[in-house]
Amino acid sequence: MKDLWKNKVFVLVASADLMQQIGIWVRNMALLFYVIEHTGNDPVAVSLLNVFEYAPIFVFSLIGGTLADRWNPKRTMITGDALSAVSIAVILAFVLAGWWQAVFVATAVSAIVSQFSQPSSAVMFKRHVPEALIPAATGVTQSMMALFTIVGPMLGTVIYTWAGVESSLVLLIVLFALSALIQLALPTYKREPRPAGGSVWKEMKAGWAYMRGQRNLLLITFSFALIGLGAGLIQPLDVFLITERLHLDKEDLQWFYALGGIGMLIGGGAAAAFGRKVNLRLVVAAGFTFLAVSVAVEAMSIWTGLTASMRFLVGAAMAFLQVVLGAALVSMVEEDYIGRVSGTSTPVMMAAMIVGTASSGFLMKAMTLVPTYLLASAIVLLSVPVALQLRFPARAATKTDAGG
Template identity: 50%
Template sequence: MRQLFGNRAFVLLMVSDFMQNIGIWIRNMALLFFIMEKSNHDPVAVSLLTVIEYVPIFVISMIGGVLADRWRPKRTMIWGDVLSFLSILLILFVVLAGYWQAVFAVTLVSAVVSQFSQPSSMKIIKRCLPDEHVPAATALSQTLMSLFIILGPMVGTTIYQTFGLLASLISLLVLFAASAIVLTFLPSSVDQAPDTTESAGSLLKDMKAGFSYIASSRLLKVLLVVYVVLALGSGLVQPLDIFVITERLQLDMSSVQWFTALEGLGMLIGGLIAAVIAGKVKGTYLLFAGLSFLGLSTFVEVLSQWPMLTGTMRFLTGVLMAMAQTVLMAVMMQQVDEKFIGRLGGVMMPVFTGMMLIGSGFTGWYMSATSIVVVYFTAGALFLLSSFISMKLPISREPVQEEAEAPVSVNATVKV
């Protein structure tokens, strides 16, 4: 742990991520409340805001991953913050001008920009840290994300309700500007340009090279299957969470926030534990434990009629899932060749999101045709299946290398 905080690049990256996460939650909550007020609580307007946040994951994620593999990561992240700053400035102008509907278009721009910044952040971590420190780094990142799951909505809501939309947008401008300034202090060693001997190929060729890289690796194919099964199960239960609270526990629907907070607290503690034991426990064991316990806790939650039992399961699930997510991220960071980090994220994220949406779209009909118990047991079975599949991950100490006979050149990169 001491080595991580002694690494200048990692500390600066964490500070930047901290400010960006605060900014994202302030933006999300401010725009949600603003759209609710302006549209008179129109559910179509609110759902459109959610769709706008998801669309770039499907349309831009792979392209963003390819370009992140081509471009200098430090410069890409700085430009990401600059463009986020400009998009918030544009939102401020259209709101002051009275054209509140334009907020949807500007929010789309902001969501697109993030698809370029995220893979660049992973590349910097890959470059600035030795492989043995990557699990602890991903654990700390997971802890930070868990902290914002708990505090983010509270901070965003408090700023909006206390000071209003204008103050929320101005605070965003300050945060994104400060993040860009912090990133300028990253050492030049993390921003090396691609090898000048590499030729400039088309985006399509680079995308094909990314798929060929995944297809040539047993580890990445198994990891992709784990993502698919896990996302499908998550999609089945995610929309029905409130029904467990109201129908099984006979509590008011407002009580859902406390169970969500318990899970977030568990993830926070799990992330800290993962940071301490990183490298001391075999990753496949942690992943299996987290996913299998998620399956068993899903069975218990839907059968439980005792709030204390359900809350305990939520907390323990949060602890073990934080460890499992840390392992998944560490595997991607350690086992993937640096020049494919962006493209792998560009495949994994749309697949995970897409399967979650398929599960969420199917679960309403499935519950109507059967019962909430059947739906939860199906999801639990999927989680258990993913845990057994995860044991097939052939994790090694060396990154997955491209096959020499791959039909598509993977060296087609250009510098920006």
């Protein structure tokens, strides 16, 4: 870990990520409360915010990953944050003019830009962070996201309550501008000349062909889909688990979310510290098994302490698996395909989560709460035989161990 913090590229990217995470949560909470106030608690308007946030992931993720493999990643990251700052400034002007509906555009623009900048960060890691340190680097970024899952809503709420939407948008402009300035210090990145006549569509197809030829990539992506489907089935039902099984108030759900966030923080940290020293195939299979069992126990529990413990462990297991598998993806993929692979695996998991989320309410009505959770547990358990088929070359393990 000490060597990781001496790596200039990692420190700069992590610092920019910190600015972006603060900005994301200031944006999420400010726009949520602003829309609620202007629509009189209209649930349709609130749900539209989620649509404007997640829809660009499906539309732009693959093309963003492909362009990340074509463009200069440093320039892409800087341009993305600069465009975010400019777009928020435009939205602020509309808000000041009384056109509050413009906040939906702010959410969409931010989501679109992230689909170009995130794969570019992976490209920078691939070139400038030693392979032995990639699990630790991935773990730190995952832990940062988990930390803001805990403190982000509180931070965003305090800023909005204290300063209002206009000041929150001004802060967003400052944060994205700072992120762009930080990334100016990244090393210059030069790509090899591309063959004449190459098009985005051809390179997208080349990316799919590359994934089809890499058995491990297909297995990991399929595992992501199963985890996403299982998580999507239970995520909307958490409030019913709290009220029906534990007989608590719905407002108590926030504490269980906080426990899950703390678990993610610790799980990501554990993956950063030990991810490069483990047998990936066995630890991933064991992690999937543990996750499935934890979901089942959480569903059947009628004791608050046990349910809370399971929520913490589920968060830790999810983060650990995401970091380990994410680091494995970066390590095994050739640099020229990093963006396209990232741009494919992410929307597959998101699509599975959306399918699960859309189905959960109908399943709960048809088969009640606990069987729905057990079905989600069984779906997660299906990923265990998938994980056991993973094969990593012995030389890669030796190299990684030597780096520790």
